[in-house]
Each structure stands twice: as structure tokens, then as C-alpha cells.
Amino acid sequence: MTVYANVLNGVIPGETWSFTLHTSNVGGTIAAANAAWVTACTLLWDGAAPPADSIGQMLDVATHTTEADTASLDPGTGKQVNRVSTPLVLAGSAATNQLPPQISVGVSLRTALATRAGRGRFYLPVMTVTQVLTGKLVAADQTKIATAAQKMLQSLATAGYVPIIYHRATRTFDPVVSVDVGDVFDTQRRRRDKLVETRVRLNL
Numbered sequence: 001m002t003v004y005a006n007v008l009n010g011v012i013p014g015e016t017w018s019f020t021l022h023t024s025n026v027g028g029t030i031a032a033a034n035a036a037w038v039t040a041c042t043l044l045w046d047g048a049a050p051p052a053d054s055i056g057q058m059l060d061v062a063t064h065t066t067e068a069d070t071a072s073l074d075p076g077t078g079k080q081v082n083r084v085s086t087p088l089v090l091a092g093s094a095a096t097n098q099l100p101p102q103i104s105v106g107v108s109l110r111t112a113l114a115t116r117a118g119r120g121r122f123y124l125p126v127m128t129v130t131q132v133l134t135g136k137l138v139a140a141d142q143t144k145i146a147t148a149a150q151k152m153l154q155s156l157a158t159a160g161y162v163p164i165i166y167h168r169a170t171r172t173f174d175p176v177v178s179v180d181v182g183d184v185f186d187t188q189r190r191r192r193d194k195l196v197e198t199r200v201r202l203n204l
Contacts, residue, residue, distance in 0.1 A: 059092025
């Protein structure tokens with residue numbers, strides 16, 4: 001059984017973003033794993049029946065992906081063995097202001113395990129201000145994001161690359177059985193570290 005670490009990379013004005021999702025396959029190849037990842041990411045972004053199942057409509061036009069990476073992991077050490085990268089440019093379509101780069105929507109992954117080890121998550125690119133209502137994620141958009149994430153994971157599973165929660169300490173994993181999206185925004189501090197800040201100073 002081979003475990004793959006899949007990463008989607010992208011940019012927003014002045015910053016970069018990325019998220020990782022692990023998959024497993026008994027007899028797959030890294031090339032096929034990466035192809036399945038590209039297809040799944042495109043489905044997440046553009047949807048099969050938009051606007052009900054896509055996130056691209058909620059992202060600013062300056063937000064886009066740059067590449068989709070896949071690495072196979074050594075079953076004994078958990079370290080990368082091979083890596084394939086595919087250029088992938090998927091752009092947002094919302095012509096409105098975005099939220100600060102560190103504000104993000106988290107997609108939670110659940111396995112059959114009831115413990116904390118059975119849960120995981122990844123963080124989507126920053127949304128626009130139209131996705132906010134009274135400080136929370138708009139309910140209709142919450143459903144669209146959850147549906148888009150569900151379609152992405154189902155696409156991977158259909159291709160034979162099952163989404164999993166990978167346990168680095170034991171180098172074991174559990175299959176993802178459900179996905180959910182909350183209506184409270186999360187904070188990703190690492191998505192703020194490249195943004196150049198301009199200050200205004202006033203003397204007393």
C-alpha cells in the first residue's frame with residue numbers, strides 16, 4: 001500500500017497559500033496519483049454543476065493555483081521517495097475584495113476513529129467579503145464549499161486513490177469517511193508572513 005502526499009499550491013496578492021491531502025492506493029503509480037489529484041483539484045475549484053459545488057466563484061480574480069504536487073512516501077520512514085509536479089492554473093472569478101490573507105475556511109476530514117487521531121483538515125484559499133454575514137460564513141456558501149470538497153474526495157476515491165488521515169508517528173493511516181465545513185473562519189498565520197506591511201506613524 002503506497003501513501004501519497006498531495007499538495008495544491010497557489011498565490012494571492014502579496015502572499016502564497018497551499019494545502020495538503022494524503023491518499024493511498026495498493027497498485028497505483030505516482031503519475032496516476034498526480035493525475036487524479038489534478039482532476040480532483042479542478043473539480044473542487046470549478047465544480048461539476050456550478051455554482052452549487054465549486055469554490056472558484058468565492059475567490060478573488062487575483063487568487064489562483066500554480067501547481068499540483070504529489071509525492072510518494074516510504075512506508076518505513078514516511079519520507080518522500082518520488083515527486084511529480086504538474087503546472088495548474090485555476091483562477092478565482094469573484095470581482096470583489098478579498099478578506100485578509102490569514103483568514104481561511106477549514107475543511108474538516110473525519111474517519112471512523114472517534115478520537116482526535118481520526119480527524120484532520122485542510123485550509124482553502126482566502127474568500128471574498130461577500131462570503132461573510134455577521135462575522136460568519138454565509139450558510140449557502142458553507143454548503144457549496146462542503147459539496148465541492150465532497151466531490152473532490154469522491155473523485156480521488158473513484159480513481160483508486162483513497163483520501164486518508166496519515167499518522168506520521170506510526171506511519172499508519174485511516175480512510176476519510178466524511179467531510180464537514182463550519183461557519184466560523186479560521187486563522188492561518190503562515191499565510192501572513194510574506195505580506196509587506198506599510199505603517200503610518202504620527203509623532204506626539
